[in-house]
Amino acid sequence: MAQKPSIPKGTRDFGPLQMARRNYIFNTIRHTFEKFGYMPLETPSMENLSVLTGKYGDEGDQLLFKILNSGDFLKKTSEADYREGSKQLLPLIAEKGLRYDLTVPFARYVVMNQNDITFPFKRYQIQPVWRADRPQRGRYREFYQCDADVIGTDSLICEAEIVLMITEVFEKLNLKDYIIKINNRKVLTGITEVIGAAGREADFCVAIDKLDKIGHEGVFKELGEKGFSGEAIEKLQPLLALQEAGDSSLDALQQLLESSTTGLKGVKELQAVFELLKAFGAQPKLELDLTLARGLSYYTGAIFEVKPTSVQMGSISGGGRYDDLTGVFGLPGMSGVGFSFGVDRVYDVLEELNLFPEESTVSTQAMLVNFGEKTLSEGLQLLGKLRAAGIRAEIYPEEAKMKKQLAYANKKNIPYVILQGEEEIAKGEITLKNMMSGQQENVNIPAAIQQILS
RNA sequence: GUGAUUGUAGUUCAGUUGGUUAGAACGCCUGAUUGUGGUUCAGGAGGUCGCCGGUUCGAGUCCGGUCUUUCACCCCA
Numbered sequence: 083m084a085q086k087p088s089i090p091k092g093t094r095d096f097g098p099l100q101m102a103r104r105n106y107i108f109n110t111i112r113h114t115f116e117k118f119g120y121m122p123l124e125t126p127s128m129e130n131l132s133v134l135t136g137k138y139g140d141e142g143d144q145l146l147f148k149i150l151n152s153g154d155f156l157k158k159t160s161e162a163d164y165r166e167g168s169k170q171l172l173p174l175i176a177e178k179g180l181r182y183d184l185t186v187p188f189a190r191y192v193v194m195n196q197n198d199i200t201f202p203f204k205r206y207q208i209q210p211v212w213r214a215d216r217p218q219r220g221r222y223r224e225f226y227q228c229d230a231d232v233i234g235t236d237s238l239i240c241e242a243e244i245v246l247m248i249t250e251v252f253e254k255l256n257l258k259d260y261i262i263k264i265n266n267r268k269v270l271t272g273i274t275e276v277i278g279a280a281g282r283e284a285d286f287c288v289a290i291d292k293l294d295k296i297g298h299e300g301v302f303k304e305l306g307e308k309g310f311s312g313e314a315i316e317k318l319q320p321l322l323a324l325q326e327a328g329d330s331s332l333d334a335l336q337q338l339l340e341s342s343t344t345g346l347k348g349v350k351e352l353q354a355v356f357e358l359l360k361a362f363g364a365q366p367k368l369e370l371d372l373t374l375a376r377g378l379s380y381y382t383g384a385i386f387e388v389k390p391t392s393v394q395m396g397s398i399s400g401g402g403r404y405d406d407l408t409g410v411f412g413l414p415g416m417s418g419v420g421f422s423f424g425v426d427r428v429y430d431v432l433e434e435l436n437l438f439p440e441e442s443t444v445s446t447q448a449m450l451v452n453f454g455e456k457t458l459s460e461g462l463q464l465l466g467k468l469r470a471a472g473i474r475a476e477i478y479p480e481e482a483k484m485k486k487q488l489a490y491a492n493k494k495n496i497p498y499v500i501l502q503g504e505e506e507i508a509k510g511e512i513t514l515k516n517m518m519s520g521q522q523e524n525v526n527i528p529a530a531i532q533q534i535l536s
Numbered sequence: 537g538u539g540a541u542u543g544u545a546g547u548u549c550a551g552u553u554g555g556u557u558a559g560a561a562c563g564c565c566u567g568a569u570u571g572u573g574g575u576u577c578a579g580g581a582g583g584u585c586g587c588c589g590g591u592u593c594g595a596g597u598c599c600g601g602u603c604u605u606u607c608a609c610c611c612c613a
Contacts, residue, residue, distance in 0.1 A: 141611055424613030488573035
């Protein structure tokens with residue numbers, strides 16, 4: 083019974099062309115990370131659920147892929163557990179889950195290896211993550227993140243260098259239409275204090291984050307629904323006005339947050355990052371955005387997000403500082419900061435803007451036509467010589483009609499085809515055919531190699 | 537998780553109020569050309585109409601469920 087095969091929702095296959103382009107992005111990112119002193123790390127696809135749950139909020143826990151225990155996964159359960167519902171049953175039938183991001187496994191790794199690690203520890207990690215989200219444009223259930231994090235220092239140089247790395251990567255990828263947005267969680271905390279809604283930071287962040295989508299009134303309405311007083315909302319007005327004034331508003335922000343020590347600290351940090359970037363001599367596409375909040379609850383300082391400006395797509399990179407990520411694993415007081423590229427979204431943006439270079443597809447440079455047994459040993463000898471000269475070369479594996487062999491070379495975009503049949507062997511030369519021009523000439527082997535390499 | 541939406545050949549898509557044998561383009565295969573691809577010409581193969589069920593004399597077409605696609609919300613790279 084032949085059945086049509088399929089792949090799970092939100093997952094994709096990547097063919098040779100896509101892989102060439104993805105590797106082009108991966109290599110660019112990896113190269114930049116290494117240039118800034120980050121070292122590679124890989125962690126398992128699956129983690130114990132105890133590591134993952136509770137780190138991403140209730141919403142996040144729902145989006146975790148859980149792995150059914152091997153063997154008889156009902157062994158530890160009773161009918162009573164079943165009646166209690168899925169929340170009770172889950173820990174009994176699933177102990178592992180697929181990682182949801184790379185930051186939490188990194189924190190776990192740091193705690194487990196704290197005695198062997200030299201701090202500050204800078205690591206990068208390029209691996210897939212999984213989320214049981216409903217797929218949408220630019221949103222997949224399996225996608226790659228490219229993280230760079232430094233843990234064990236609260237130096238703001240790290241924040242500035244993150245901006246530099248983002249700038250460098252997109253410059254190398256030739257992507258110009260993007261904006262790096264920066265904000266600081268302490269500023270957001272300060273705002274809630276100033277408007278008299280201290281402690282309501284989470285709800286505040288969710289609402290303010292939607293400003294560009296639902297406008298002032300939408301935000302006010304949502305805050306009202308969540309129980310913010312009319313007075314608090316009223317006090318928010320001058321701050322939103324500041325947001326519209328743009329980048330030059332740091333001084334004004336300082337005045338508005340005068341009564342909040344936390345808020346002022348956030349402003350100072352932001353100022354420091356801008357100044358460090360000036361000292362680097364960098365001119366990044368960086369913009370203060372007071373409405374930038376980001377969902378992940380572990381952020382405590384700077385937060386970043388990168389948005390493409392000419393393509394409709396969610397953020398293609400994001401990150402921030404967390405002061406106590408390793409605390410839940412028993413290592414408190416370890417400040418870190420990091421960020422991540424969403425490669426799959428970067429890919430979609432580059433594709434839409436036609437920014438992939440032609441050469442990103444590496445193919446065979448020369449193909450030998452297979453003339454059958456009589457000439458095979460000469461052919462294989464020649465093939466070896468080509469490869470020894472550093473040429474990507476192949477021989478058509480079967481003695482097929484020349485038409486078929488040439489059609490194969492043509493479809494694979496192989497620029498040179500070499501014909502070495504009995505005629506050529508007798509004369510001690512080969513026929514080198516240029517597939518672009520269609521012209522061919524009889525030459526000796528060194529001349530052919532030189533021609534192919536030129 | 538909530539509410540919509542999509543599915544017909546390898547691909548992109550037609551398909552009339554429900555009516556006989558489901559079409560096109562491109563791609564694929566064969567030949568014109570037994571040592572010459574990309575052009576041209578002639579011919580050919582390929583479809584359980586996503587899957588399961590229902591209504592009907594009759595379903596690609598209508599209804600229900602399910603899977604998948606896309607979109608909005610929630611949230612996020």
